Amino acid sequence: MNSTLASLLGPVKEWNKKQLYFQEGLPGLKQYHCYELKRIKENIFFYLLQSQDNPKVRLLLADPYPFFPDYRINFSKNHLKDLQAVSLSQIAVFVVVTSFKERFYVNLAAPIAVNASNKRGKQLVFTDQIRLLRQQLKIPVVRRK
Secondary structure, three states: OOHHHHHHHOOHHHEEEEEEEOOOOEOOEOOOOEEEEEEEOOOOOEEEEEEOOOOOOEEEEEOOOOOOOOOOOOOOHHHHHHOOOOOHHHEEEEEEEEEEOOEEEEOOOOOEEEEOOOOEEEEOOOHHHHHHOOEEEOOOOOOOO
8 A cells, every 4th residue: 555545544543344245256356255344533535445365455445425426326126136235225335546646536437335234245347437437536625513
């Protein structure tokens, strides 16, 4: 993990953890099925998805909606079935964050969906949304009450 991402994540001891299971693994990481989703307490936007099978495998994730309020996913019945979800209200959506030359990008064409009820996850790949593959991330201003 580069130093820019490490500084963004903050200290490891500040994370809350949730166990997730990806039956099919993730694209490019099919051999890994069990992950921890670690929310960063001091950062309201970012999470770390870390493989329990190989702790060196980590992805930085973000909730897409603070950054892209109009972002929508067309969930199919098969997506809900794969996640063993009855309704969309059970589903949390994350996007993978990458960095390049001190800028952050997200892949909106391949969100990670998690059933919050049973902790099953799946990365959805929308090949018809290739234009959303690399979107620059700009940190939104958060107003404190």
